[in-house]
Amino acid sequence: DAGVIQSPRHEVTEMGQEVTLRCKPISGHDYLFWYRQTMMRGLELLIYFNNNVPIDDSGMPEDRFSAKMPNASFSTLKIQPSEPRDSAVYFCASSPSTYNEQFFGPGTRLTVL
Amino acid sequence: GQQVMQIPQYQHVQEGEDFTTYCNSSTTLSNIQWYKQRPGGHPVFLIQLVKSGEVKKQKRLTFQFGEAKKNSSLHITATQTTDVGTYFCAGRGAGGTSYGKLTFGQGTILTVHP
Numbered sequence: 062d063a064g065v066i067q068s069p070r071h072e073v074t075e076m077g078q079e080v081t082l083r084c085k086p087i088s089g090h091d092y093l094f095w096y097r098q099t100m101m102r103g104l105e106l107l108i109y110f111n112n113n114v115p116i117d118d119s120g121m122p123e124d125r126f127s128a129k130m131p132n133a134s135f136s137t138l139k140i141q142p143s144e145p146r147d148s149a150v151y152f153c154a155s156s157p158s159t160y161n162e163q164f165f166g167p168g169t170r171l172t173v174l
Numbered sequence: 175g176q177q178v179m180q181i182p183q184y185q186h187v188q189e190g191e192d193f194t195t196y197c198n199s200s201t202t203l204s205n206i207q208w209y210k211q212r213p214g215g216h217p218v219f220l221i222q223l224v225k226s227g228e229v230k231k232q233k234r235l236t237f238q239f240g241e242a243k244k245n246s247s248l249h250i251t252a253t254q255t256t257d258v259g260t261y262f263c264a265g266r267g268a269g270g271t272s273y274g275k276l277t278f279g280q281g282t283i284l285t286v287h288p
Contacts, residue, residue: 104217104262104278117275152216160266162207162219163276 065166067153073172079141082169085134086155094154094163095128095138104152110136111159143173176201178265180279188287193250195282197263204268206239206246207276212259220248243268253286260284 066085074080086093094109108118113130121128125144130136140147150170154163177200187193197206205224209217221230223239223246230237236249246263260281267275 103280106276106278154217160205162222163217165216165218168216 065155065164067166067169071170075174077142080143082138082151084136084153090155090157092156093136096152097149099149145173148173176267176277178277178279184283186285187253190252193253195248195261197246197279199244199265202268203243203265205266207264208248209262210259255286255288258286
């Protein structure tokens with residue numbers, strides 16, 4: 062298996078632009094997690110899905126952030142409009158169950174100018 | 175909500191010295207996981223502890239879960255340069271609003287000087 066796949070790996074955009082991050086989980090994993098990592102706040106859980114259904118989105122910072130999982134093999138995290146404080150590394154992770162280990166993707170490094 | 179505190183934030187050691195990082199939760203945990211993130215990389219799962227007082231070893235790494243299931247530690251014996259990275263604990267809540275939710279500590283950044 063190729064592991065969790067994320068794209069793009071790096072994204073540089075200007076304030077106000079829409080940003081879409083993509084994730085392909087490991088096949089057969091029912092859980093998908095989106096995290097944000099910054100030096101100041103560490104690793105924060107934004108939202109997670111079970112069988113494509115959002116379960117807990119309490120970590121989503123504000124309405125500018127939205128996440129979807131249209132099918133078992135694809136998820137997106139969208140920021141619209143983006144702001145400089147959104148600059149961070151965004152990780153997607155998947156897991157076969159909520160009690161198993163999480164497998165992280167390589168991350169997307171987002172820079173908002 | 176559930177909080178997981180990890181100390182120290184940074185640790186610099188000489189190669190060959192031992193290293194320990196500690197993790198404390200504000201609530202009782204059902205289990206705790208440990209991850210390692212190399213510089214520029216992504217978190218990689220190391221181990222999961224479930225039982226009260228559990229101790230597990232992986233070569234030079236020793237993981238402990240406290241009797242009250244609210245704290246944990248990771249000890250590395252005789253560090254090597256390959257141990258460099260950030261070590262995270264992640265606690266899973268045992269009840270209430272934290273039930274099932276995995277909360278990551280802030281991580282301990284380990285630097286090993288050759």
